[in-house]
Amino acid sequence: xxxxxxxxxxxxxxxxxxxxxxxxxxxxxxxxxxxxxxxxxxxxxxxxxxxxxxxxxxxxxxxxxxxxxxxxxxxxxxxxxxxxxxxxxxxxxxxxxxxxxxxxxxxxxxxxxxxxxxxxxxxxxxxxxxxxxxxxxxxxxxxxxxxxxxxxxxxxxxxxxxxxxxxxxxxxxxxxxxxxxxxxxxxxxxxxxxxxxxxxxxxxxxxxxxxxxxxxxxxxxxxxxxxxxxxxxxxxxxxxxxxxxxxxxxxxxxxxxxxxxxxxxxxxxxxxxx
Amino acid sequence: xxxxxxxxxxxxxxxxxxxxxxxxxxxxxxxxxxxxxxxxxxxxxxxxxxxxxxxxxxxxxxxxxxxxxxxxxxxxxxxxxxxxxxxxxxxxxxxxxxxxxxxxxxxxxxxxxxxxxxxxxxxxxxxxxxxxxxxxxxxxxxxxxxxxxxxxxxxxxxxxxxxxxxxxxxxxxxxxxxxxxxxxxxxxxxxxxxxxxxxxxxxxxxxxxxxxxxxxxxxxxxxxxxxxxxxxxxxxxxxxxxxxxxxxxxxxxxxxxxxxxxx
Numbered sequence: 001x002x003x004x005x006x007x008x009x010x011x012x013x014x015x016x017x018x019x020x021x022x023x024x025x026x027x028x029x030x031x032x033x034x035x036x037x038x039x040x041x042x043x044x045x046x047x048x049x050x051x052x053x054x055x056x057x058x059x060x061x062x063x064x065x066x067x068x069x070x071x072x073x074x075x076x077x078x079x080x081x082x083x084x085x086x087x088x089x090x091x092x093x094x095x096x097x098x099x100x101x102x103x104x105x106x107x108x109x110x111x112x113x114x115x116x117x118x119x120x121x122x123x124x125x126x127x128x129x130x131x132x133x134x135x136x137x138x139x140x141x142x143x144x145x146x147x148x149x150x151x152x153x154x155x156x157x158x159x160x161x162x163x164x165x166x167x168x169x170x171x172x173x174x175x176x177x178x179x180x181x182x183x184x185x186x187x188x189x190x191x192x193x194x195x196x197x198x199x200x201x202x203x204x205x206x207x208x209x210x211x212x213x214x215x216x217x218x219x220x221x222x223x224x225x226x227x228x229x230x231x232x233x234x235x236x237x238x239x240x241x242x243x244x245x246x247x248x249x250x251x252x253x254x255x256x257x258x259x260x261x262x263x264x265x266x267x268x269x270x271x272x273x274x
Numbered sequence: 275x276x277x278x279x280x281x282x283x284x285x286x287x288x289x290x291x292x293x294x295x296x297x298x299x300x301x302x303x304x305x306x307x308x309x310x311x312x313x314x315x316x317x318x319x320x321x322x323x324x325x326x327x328x329x330x331x332x333x334x335x336x337x338x339x340x341x342x343x344x345x346x347x348x349x350x351x352x353x354x355x356x357x358x359x360x361x362x363x364x365x366x367x368x369x370x371x372x373x374x375x376x377x378x379x380x381x382x383x384x385x386x387x388x389x390x391x392x393x394x395x396x397x398x399x400x401x402x403x404x405x406x407x408x409x410x411x412x413x414x415x416x417x418x419x420x421x422x423x424x425x426x427x428x429x430x431x432x433x434x435x436x437x438x439x440x441x442x443x444x445x446x447x448x449x450x451x452x453x454x455x456x457x458x459x460x461x462x463x464x465x466x467x468x469x470x471x472x473x474x475x476x477x478x479x480x481x482x483x484x485x486x487x488x489x490x491x492x493x494x495x496x497x498x499x500x501x502x503x504x505x506x507x508x509x510x511x512x513x514x515x516x517x518x519x520x521x522x523x524x525x526x527x528x529x530x531x532x533x534x535x536x537x
Contacts, residue, residue, distance in 0.1 A: 037359060150381050158376025161369060162424070164353045168325040169377040170343070216365040216406060218372070218382055270411060 081178030350430030
């Protein structure tokens with residue numbers, strides 16, 4: 001049985017999937033934790049949908065869908081961050097923008113006729129179709145994002161937990177927010193290659209959300225988020241190899257299962273706390 | 275005796291409205307000042323100006339002789355509670371650790387001295403017993419102690435507390451006030467305590483800063499909490515009713531009792 005499982009690794013596309021998936025999971029977990037404490041989950045979801053427009057419109061502008069998606073997510077993220085705290089937490093504003101973006105994306109799909117097949121990959125992910133250049137781009141983007149986070153995560157954590165206080169110590173909340181939302185745009189783009197735009201929420205917010213329910217410290221939360229993300233992606237890919245069902249399904253199903261288990265455990269643990 | 279806070283003819287304008295005008299006050303180091311006044315009078319605005327968050331339109335405001343913002347490390351600020359970590363299990367200790375040197379660049383990696391400072395601040399605030407439990411399950415009184423702990427991290431010379439009694443029941447209010455007074459006696463910190471009701475602070479304050487009607491009056495309780503003084507501030511007839519242990523401020527016109535009067 002084990003041999004059968006391991007034999008999958010002799011395939012190029014499986015190894016690539018593991019690599020790209022792991023990178024997306026790690027970045028998603030780290031960024032996702034900040035999304036949880038900053039309470040910008042809906043904005044994260046919206047960035048993925050806005051990215052759809054970039055992915056579909058990319059061909060019209062001579063870019064790859066990865067490039068298009070990245071560009072538009074980062075720009076939209078920066079705008080959300082700069083607009084100040086209230087706007088990107090307003091569900092109505094965000095909802096309106098994301099619906100419109102999806103609409104425009106649909107228009108792009110119709111205009112560029114050779115595209116329909118790719119729409120499914122963009123929407124639902126195509127981890128087994130990831131190319132070598134995509135992997136290199138994913139790795140580079142993840143490294144840049146993690147290094148950037150390493151440089152200002154202290155300030156970001158402080159400003160996320162106690163914004164008034166952080167402001168009084170001279171931290172510019174707007175600048176920090178904009179920088180974070182750009183990194184979120186990157187994380188969302190990388191995650192959508194794995195599970196697709198519609199399911200980005202699970203990879204970016206799922207693992208971090210589960211960890212946040214239990215972990216008392218920042219570093220333990222980050223570590224557990226990463227572990228949950230990696231576990232879900234690895235198991236998901238393996239199950240997809242064995243069952244021929246799509247990996248996006250398995251990955252999101254595993255995260256959902258872990259979430260349910262987490263909720264049950266949390267009730268028990270919190271009852272003990274009181 | 276050093277002057278902790280020097281306010282001279284201060285005016286602050288926000289959103290087209292003149293919030294404060296011609297305010298002057300001098301607070302010495304080590305004093306316990308209670309700051310009162312109706313909602314919207316300018317207590318929070320003055321506080322924000324003190325922290326360097328709000329620009330001054332005229333006059334002068336000096337904190338330990340320097341303009342606000344530059345001496346922020348000698349000012350400990352206890353804001354009203356943050357709710358953003360309600361959905362997580364982050365502990366009180368994690369919260370306080372995030373504040374220590376929070377404005378530095380780099381990762382929030384805890385150093386040994388950092389851990390020590392955090393434990394000490396939690397101890398000073400009386401929050402050590404529940405420091406490692408999730409912040410979101412703590413009672414309002416416990417949460418207030420944690421917020422106090424983070425304001426004590428840098429061993430501030432000036433402690434500014436923004437309505438710390440707001441979510442507390444009378445017993446916890448008393449405990450907190452006693453605790454802060456104890457801290458003041460031990461460390462000589464100057465305390466600016468914003469509250470709605472004078473009564474919990476009666477035995478403990480040195481002087482009162484009463485802000486109303488765009489102006490302010492600084493003095494002892496007997497000097498400031500009088501009908502003439504308050505009437506002048508509010509711009510309408512105010513009365514002060516004293517019982518043996520309590521003070522009530524009421525408006526003589528209409529039946530409106532000043533918001534500062536409920537416990």
